[in-house]
Amino acid sequence: MSVCTVRVALRVRPFIEKEEAKNYITFLPNQPNVIINQNRHFTFDHVYSPSVSQEEVYQSAIRPLFEQFVKGYNATILAYGQTGSGKTYSMGISYHHQDPKQYGIVPRFADNLFHWIDTQINNNKDTIAYRVKASFLELYNEDVIDLLDIANTNISIREDTIGNISWSGVHEQEIRKSSDLLNCLYQGSVARTTASTDMNSESSRSHAIFSVTLIQSVQSMKKEIISKFHFVDLAGSERLKKTNAVGDRAKEGISINAGLLALGNVISALSDDTKRGQYIPYRNSKLTRLLQDSLGGNSQTLMLACVSPADSNQHETLSTLKYANRAKRITNKVTINQVQSETEALKEEIHRLREEALLSDAFIKEVHIELDELRKKNKSLEAALRLNSHIPSRKQQKKHLEDDNATLVGSVSDEKRIPVTPAMTLARKKKRLTHPGTVIARKKSIMYPSSPQLPAPQQAQPPLTTSASTTTTTTTKDDLLEKHRQRIKKESQLLKQFRLNKEEVDISRIIHVFQSSIKEQKQLIYFIEKSQGSSAKESLDSKMKRSSLPQLKQPKKTTMPVEKMNPHLQVEIDRLVVENENISAQVQQMGLIVKRVFSMMNNATIPIQQIKPILNKAVVIHNTLMKQKTVDLRKSSSQLDQVKSAESIYHELIKIISLENIKSHPICLEIIQDLKQKKIQLMREQKELLMERKEIITKFYHDDASQEEGQQYMDERIDEISLQIDYISRQIQEITSTSKQNIKQSLIDVLQPLKEGELRALLSLFIQQDVIRGIAQSSMYQLAESTLYQYQQGLVQLRRLEKTMNNHIVQGLLKTPVKFLPNGLVLISGKK
Numbered sequence: 001m002s003v004c005t006v007r008v009a010l011r012v013r014p015f016i017e018k019e020e021a022k023n024y025i026t027f028l029p030n031q032p033n034v035i036i037n038q039n040r041h042f043t044f045d046h047v048y049s050p051s052v053s054q055e056e057v058y059q060s061a062i063r064p065l066f067e068q069f070v071k072g073y074n075a076t077i078l079a080y081g082q083t084g085s086g087k088t089y090s091m092g093i094s095y096h097h098q099d100p101k102q103y104g105i106v107p108r109f110a111d112n113l114f115h116w117i118d119t120q121i122n123n124n125k126d127t128i129a130y131r132v133k134a135s136f137l138e139l140y141n142e143d144v145i146d147l148l149d150i151a152n153t154n155i156s157i158r159e160d161t162i163g164n165i166s167w168s169g170v171h172e173q174e175i176r177k178s179s180d181l182l183n184c185l186y187q188g189s190v191a192r193t194t195a196s197t198d199m200n201s202e203s204s205r206s207h208a209i210f211s212v213t214l215i216q217s218v219q220s221m222k223k224e225i226i227s228k229f230h231f232v233d234l235a236g237s238e239r240l241k242k243t244n245a246v247g248d249r250a251k252e253g254i255s256i257n258a259g260l261l262a263l264g265n266v267i268s269a270l271s272d273d274t275k276r277g278q279y280i281p282y283r284n285s286k287l288t289r290l291l292q293d294s295l296g297g298n299s300q301t302l303m304l305a306c307v308s309p310a311d312s313n314q315h316e317t318l319s320t321l322k323y324a325n326r327a328k329r330i331t332n333k334v335t336i337n338q339v340q341s342e343t344e345a346l347k348e349e350i351h352r353l354r355e356e357a358l359l360s361d362a363f364i365k366e367v368h369i370e371l372d373e374l375r376k377k378n379k380s381l382e383a384a385l386r387l388n389s390h391i392p393s394r395k396q397q398k399k400h401l402e403d404d405n406a407t408l409v410g411s412v413s414d415e416k417r418i419p420v421t422p423a424m425t426l427a428r429k430k431k432r433l434t435h436p437g438t439v440i441a442r443k444k445s446i447m448y449p450s451s452p453q454l455p456a457p458q459q460a461q462p463p464l465t466t467s468a469s470t471t472t473t474t475t476t477k478d479d480l481l482e483k484h485r486q487r488i489k490k491e492s493q494l495l496k497q498f499r500l501n502k503e504e505v506d507i508s509r510i511i512h513v514f515q516s517s518i519k520e521q522k523q524l525i526y527f528i529e530k531s532q533g534s535s536a537k538e539s540l541d542s543k544m545k546r547s548s549l550p551q552l553k554q555p556k557k558t559t560m561p562v563e564k565m566n567p568h569l570q571v572e573i574d575r576l577v578v579e580n581e582n583i584s585a586q587v588q589q590m591g592l593i594v595k596r597v598f599s600m601m602n603n604a605t606i607p608i609q610q611i612k613p614i615l616n617k618a619v620v621i622h623n624t625l626m627k628q629k630t631v632d633l634r635k636s637s638s639q640l641d642q643v644k645s646a647e648s649i650y651h652e653l654i655k656i657i658s659l660e661n662i663k664s665h666p667i668c669l670e671i672i673q674d675l676k677q678k679k680i681q682l683m684r685e686q687k688e689l690l691m692e693r694k695e696i697i698t699k700f701y702h703d704d705a706s707q708e709e710g711q712q713y714m715d716e717r718i719d720e721i722s723l724q725i726d727y728i729s730r731q732i733q734e735i736t737s738t739s740k741q742n743i744k745q746s747l748i749d750v751l752q753p754l755k756e757g758e759l760r761a762l763l764s765l766f767i768q769q770d771v772i773r774g775i776a777q778s779s780m781y782q783l784a785e786s787t788l789y790q791y792q793q794g795l796v797q798l799r800r801l802e803k804t805m806n807n808h809i810v811q812g813l814l815k816t817p818v819k820f821l822p823n824g825l826v827l828i829s830g831k832k
C-alpha cells in the first residue's frame, strides 16, 4: 500500500461570446501558479491557461493516471467548477465533437486504452486476457440513475469489511473496442439531464460518473487484476440569483449545492490535519458516498478545477480555487487490486460461516437444554410406570435377567403366558434354518437350541397379577406389562444367541427385529398412558414438544401406534409437528438477530450500514413466517404463541429499521451534535451578514454605486449560508425523525426542549430564509408582495401546527406580532 495526495490541475477556459474580455488572472510562465487580482497566489500540480489544448491536458495530467490504472490501481478524475467553466468540455463526457482536436479526456482515454491492450496482446501472446466494462451513472436531485439502463432501479452502494466501496446493481456494458466505449458515452450523455440556464445554454443539471473497469486475467497464475477509472463531471456550483433559476431549476440548484456542500465538507475533514483519523461525513450525500473511495480511499485522484477567465465570475473562481486548494491536502492509500475477486469471495465466505457458526452454537445450546428437560421427564415417567405396574428398575431388570438366564437352560415356555414378540419369531425361524436338531417343546411355543451353551427357554413365569392369568379377552395394563417384561427377557436371549453365532446373523434383520420391538414398546406406553386418561395427553404434548426442537438434522416424525390412531389425525399431527419445528427455528433465528443488532448498536465502532443487511435478513425470515401464519393453526395453541412471539420480535425490528433505536447510536448522536454546532455557527454568521447587508442597502439607497459589488457579495454569501442551513436543518430533521409519516411529532420533540431565545432564533430563521428566497426570485423593488405572501403562508403553516404543539412558548411565540420591514427583514418582537 502506498500513500499519495490528491493532485489538482487548474484549467482556465477561453472567453466565450457574451463575456467581456477583462482579465484578472495572471499566469506565471512555466510555473504551476496563478495570481488572482494581483494579490492572491495559488499553486497547483498543473495550471492550464486558456491556450492549452485538450491533448496537452491529457498527456500531462491524465496519462500518468492511465499508467497507474493499467498496473491495477484505481483512478478518479473529478471535474469541479462553476456552471459553464468547461468541466464537460474538458472531460469530453458530452461526446459530440466532430473535430478530434476538441476530444476531451474520456475519448482520448478510450483510444489510449485499446491501443495499450492491442500492444499487450501482441507482446504477451495470449498469456493475459483483457476485459473492459463501462458504466454511466447520473446523480440527479439525490437519485442515482443508470444512464445505460434507465429502467434499472436496483443500484446500491456497498462497503466491504476493509472499507472498499462498490456499487452493486449497476448495468455494466462489455466493451470490445474504442468505438464501443464512445457509443456508451454518447448513449449516456444523451440520457443525461441538461437544461439551458442564463449562464450556460447546455448546462449539466446533475453529477455524472462514467466508469471504466479493466480486468486483466493472468491465466498461468489464475489471478485477476481489476482496476476502475471513474470520470466524474460534477454539476456546476451556481447561485440561484445569478442563473435566474426558478421552479424545478431552483430545486435542482439546491440539491446540486447540497451535494457539493457535502463534498466540500468531506474535503475539509480529510484535509484538516487536526481531524485526521476522525469521523468523515461521507454519508451526508449520495455523491460523497459514491466517491468515498476516491477521497481518502483506494484511488489515485485528480481534481480538475475549471474556472472562467471573466471578471464577472471572479467570486466563483475564487471559491473554486479555495475548494481545490483544500483538496490538495487529502491523502489516499492506494493498492493494486490483485486477485480482488477471490479474496472478496473468501472474506464473504468467512463472514457467512462465522454467522452460521454463531447461530448453530445457539441452537445446540437450546437443544441441550431441551434434551435435559426431556431426560428429566423421561425419568419421572419411568418412575411413575414402575410405581404403577411394578416394572423393575434397569438395575433390577438386569439382575432379573441374569437370574432368569440361569434358570432358562433346558426349560420350556408356557404358551399362554409368554407372548411371541417379533424377535422371538425371528429366533424361531433362525433356529429352524440353522439348527435342525431343535426340539419343539409344544405347539406355538418358542424353540430352544439343543446346544448346551445356548440359553434355554425359561420356565413359565407366574402371573404378575391375578387378572393377567385369568382374563384373555380384555387386555389389561398388567397383561401388557407382563408381555413387556417377557419381551425384554427374550430380546436379551436373542442378542446372546446372535453374539454367539455372529457369522450366521443378518444384521439388517436384527435391526428390523429391534425396530418392531421398539414399536411394540411404544404401543405399550401409549396404551398405559391412554388408560391413565390425562397422562396420554401429556405424552402426546411432550412428543410434540420434543419434535419442535430446532432441527440440526432432518426432523423425526412422531411415531404413534398406527392401529390405535385415526389416520387423519396422524397426518394432521405430522403436519403440525413439522410446521411447529419450522416456526420454532425461525423465531429463534430472529431472536438471535435482534440480540445481535442490539449489541452492535451499542458498539460505536460498528457503522450503521453494517447493521442493515442483518436486519434485512431478519425481515426475510419474518416474511416467510408470516406466510405460514395463514395456515390453519386452530389445532395448535403452542404454534399461535410462537407466531405471536415472532410478531413481537418483528415489531422490535421495525423499530430498529425505522431508526428509532439507531438514533441513539453513538455515531448518530455525534453527528447530530456536530450538525447542531454547525447550524448555530452558521446562524451567527448569517445574522452578522444580514446586519452588514442592512448597512449596505442603506448606503445603496444613497446612490453609492461602489457598494453594489459589496451588496452582491453579501447576497451571494447569504444565499450560500441559507442553503447550508437549509441542508443541515433537513439532515437534523431526517436523523431525529422517527419515521417519515411522523415528522410533525418529531418536530415538536425537537422544539420542545429548546429555550425561548433559541425558539425565536429558529423561527425567525425559517421566516428569514423564506424572505431571502423571495428576494432571490424577485427584483429588489418588487419583492414586497410576493415575499409577504410567502411569509404569511409560512405563518399559517406554523399556526396549523400550534394545536399539536403542547408548548406554551411556541404558542405564545406564534401570537407575537411580527413586522415585515421594507428592506426584506422581519422583526419579531415580544412586545405588542
Ligand SMILES: Nc1ncnc2c1ncn2[C@@H]1O[C@H](COP(=O)(O)OP(=O)(O)OP(=O)(O)O)[C@@H](O)[C@H]1O
Pocket: 012, 013, 014, 016, 050, 081, 082, 083, 084, 085, 086, 087, 088, 089, 090, 200, 202, 203, 204, 205, 234, 235, 236, 237, 306
Ligand atoms: N478549454 C476550452 N476551449 C474552448 N471552449 C471551451 C473550453 N472550455 C469550455 N468551453 C466552452 O464553454 C462552454 C461551457 O462549457 P461546459 O459546458 O463544458 O461547462 P460546464 O462546466 O460543464 O458547465 P455545466 O456545469 O453547466 O454543465 C461550452 O460551450 C464549451 O464548448
